[in-house]
Amino acid sequence: MALPWLGGLAVALVLLGAPAPALAQTQADRLYIGYSVAGGGTLDAGGVRLQRRRQLDLRVPLPPIVLGRTYLLPSLGYELKWLGVQVPPPGLAGPGDDDVGRSFHRIQLGLTLIRPVAPRWLLIGGVMGTTRTDFRSSFAPGLDTSWVAFAMANHQLGEEPGFSVTFGLVALFPFDLFPVLPLASLNYRRGPWILEVGLPRLTLLHKLGDTVELGLVGGFEQQVLRTRFEPEAVGLGASYLRETTVRVAPTVNVHLGQDLWLSTAVGLSLVNDLALLDRQRDNLNIRGLGAGTTPYARVVLGWRPQPGRPKARETRSIR
Numbered sequence: 001m002a003l004p005w006l007g008g009l010a011v012a013l014v015l016l017g018a019p020a021p022a023l024a025q026t027q028a029d030r031l032y033i034g035y036s037v038a039g040g041g042t043l044d045a046g047g048v049r050l051q052r053r054r055q056l057d058l059r060v061p062l063p064p065i066v067l068g069r070t071y072l073l074p075s076l077g078y079e080l081k082w083l084g085v086q087v088p089p090p091g092l093a094g095p096g097d098d099d100v101g102r103s104f105h106r107i108q109l110g111l112t113l114i115r116p117v118a119p120r121w122l123l124i125g126g127v128m129g130t131t132r133t134d135f136r137s138s139f140a141p142g143l144d145t146s147w148v149a150f151a152m153a154n155h156q157l158g159e160e161p162g163f164s165v166t167f168g169l170v171a172l173f174p175f176d177l178f179p180v181l182p183l184a185s186l187n188y189r190r191g192p193w194i195l196e197v198g199l200p201r202l203t204l205l206h207k208l209g210d211t212v213e214l215g216l217v218g219g220f221e222q223q224v225l226r227t228r229f230e231p232e233a234v235g236l237g238a239s240y241l242r243e244t245t246v247r248v249a250p251t252v253n254v255h256l257g258q259d260l261w262l263s264t265a266v267g268l269s270l271v272n273d274l275a276l277l278d279r280q281r282d283n284l285n286i287r288g289l290g291a292g293t294t295p296y297a298r299v300v301l302g303w304r305p306q307p308g309r310p311k312a313r314e315t316r317s318i319r
Helices: 233-234
Strands: 031-040 053-061 065-067 070-087 098-118 121-132 145-156 165-172 180-190 193-198 201-208 212-225 242-257 259-277 293-302
Touching: 201 242, 212 259, 242 293
Parallel strands: none
Antiparallel strands: 031 053, 031 293, 053 070, 065 070, 070 098, 098 121, 121 145, 145 165, 165 180, 180 193, 193 201, 201 212, 212 242, 242 259, 259 293
16 A cells, blocks of 8 residues: 655643643743654555654744733744655565655644742643645645643642642644543752653753753654545545654753753654544554654754743733
């Protein structure tokens, strides 16, 4: 079967702060540009080879709005993703020269509300809209646009800042498996240690002075992709492709000055599973669409403002 290829939407689950894909090196990276590469591999079904996957992503926080004790944080995100496969010519058992590739563009707008409600308690809510296209297939707002809404509470543990838990609910539309998902995360930033644990990410860093951080990062990412399919897949009723990845990598963060950090991570993409979905996003249950473990690398240039620094130039008050 000549498999389709591929479209792009990152289903982003928000941990804390303005909504954005879980792609920055830490939650404190408010503005960043990143580039990642994941190796290819032969699918379990054999014959078809998944090519090297590349991704360029950018997140820009827009100026916040202050309404008394309520903070509104708009954000803008953009992602460019390259995906492709190599399909064997008819009559050949191994990979051939029939390459099928796509590039996909994703634009994301989000608005987050943060309000203190009690000592050491924050109420966090927001909505995020995402649209994507490969500029080849016809654009359909109902099929190529998705929405995420979330409501969470953040509680500081203890009198000193730097240790908190966040919990709440995330609603997805349209959805593949569940319309509403629970969300919980733990954030620890004291002394030389940084720990962020939750879905969809894990970050463990140890500071070496003020300029270097060493540690481990991991992440879960699931994308639901719509694009033009090959006739064989269309005959099966396929309208979407779902890509699921789990990645883990050692990382090094270097402070470049002026709140700029350069982060590099080289590791493994442990899970690379694909699934064909019909128009209602039900799984067609076609086996053999996993590619096994592949190498993975990522570079991020991020802006990480120091906690407690005044933001007078970035904040405007509406009365």
